[in-house]
Amino acid sequence: MTSLTLLVAFCTALAASDQPAKHETKPTIGDDVRFAQHVERLFDRMEKVFRDLWPKHHGDKPMPTERLDLIGAVIGELSKHYVQLVHANKSKRLVE
Numbered sequence: 001m002t003s004l005t006l007l008v009a010f011c012t013a014l015a016a017s018d019q020p021a022k023h024e025t026k027p028t029i030g031d032d033v034r035f036a037q038h039v040e041r042l043f044d045r046m047e048k049v050f051r052d053l054w055p056k057h058h059g060d061k062p063m064p065t066e067r068l069d070l071i072g073a074v075i076g077e078l079s080k081h082y083v084q085l086v087h088a089n090k091s092k093r094l095v096e
Contacts, residue, residue, distance in 0.1 A: 043067060050074040057081075 047067045054063050054070070057077040064070045 043071070046071050053078075 047070060050071055051063070053074050057074060064073060
């Protein structure tokens, strides 16, 4: 699985967790707790994957100690690579 595929999967999971329910429900304290636990597990998985990706995309640069800083830095770097890839493909299509 490529880094970009992982990024898309995580973003999709985050977006899905923000979608409103299809039916009207009254939230309870338990729902809030379950949502917080879900988000925490998602960030735990993201942190683990992104710690593994750090050396590939940032080399010897020191890894951030804060989880959200780490996640943000890796997503930012993956986004740059994606934009470069898109622009390269557009340029290639224009030349052909």
